[in-house]
Amino acid sequence: MTTTAHPTAVGADAPEALESRFATCVAAGDLDGIVGLYAADAVVSLPRGREAAGATAIRSAFAAALAAGALGAVGAPAAGVTARAVVTGGLAMTTSTTGDGTVRTQVARRTADDRWVWVRDGSRLREVEACLPAPSGELAVA
Numbered sequence: 013m014t015t016t017a018h019p020t021a022v023g024a025d026a027p028e029a030l031e032s033r034f035a036t037c038v039a040a041g042d043l044d045g046i047v048g049l050y051a052a053d054a055v056v057s058l059p060r061g062r063e064a065a066g067a068t069a070i071r072s073a074f075a076a077a078l079a080a081g082a083l084g085a086v087g088a089p090a091a092g093v094t095a096r097a098v099v100t101g102g103l104a105m106t107t108s109t110t111g112d113g114t115v116r117t118q119v120a121r122r123t124a125d126d127r128w129v130w131v132r133d134g135s136r137l138r139e140v141e142a143c144l145p146a147p148s149g150e151l152a153v154a
Contacts, residue, residue, distance in 0.1 A: 027128040051130065054131045055133075056137055057138045076144075
């Protein structure tokens with residue numbers, strides 16, 4: 013088991029680099045880039061016990077969160093975020109802490125092509141009401 017802790021660096025081939033890649037994608041408004049950080053079968057927790065399971069649902073949730081500005085301002089780089097990972101084999105628990113003390117924890121796995129992707133994100137969208145889908149039969153209002 014390996015534990016690493018340091019500020020994230022874009023392009024590093026390590027699970028803790030997912031956080032800096034996420035921040036870069038948010039700053040660029042790059043929805044494809046955000047979704048690409050998650051495995052096709054990933055699950056992301058949403059408010060009120062809901063979940064976004066799979067790439068299509070994750071895309072919809074993050075599109076709504078980006079549109080609402082709930083992930084930070086597009087064009088504004090994240091500052092003061094540190095990330096660490098506890099790695100065992102092809103799995104990792106990644107944790108990031110923002111400058112205001114917010115802690116986010118995810119589970120990542122190494123892919124066959126040696127990339128790291130998140131498979132479980134239980135905290136990033138948990139409080140973001142904007143990412144919930146509209147109730148059946150109702151139109152979504154932006």
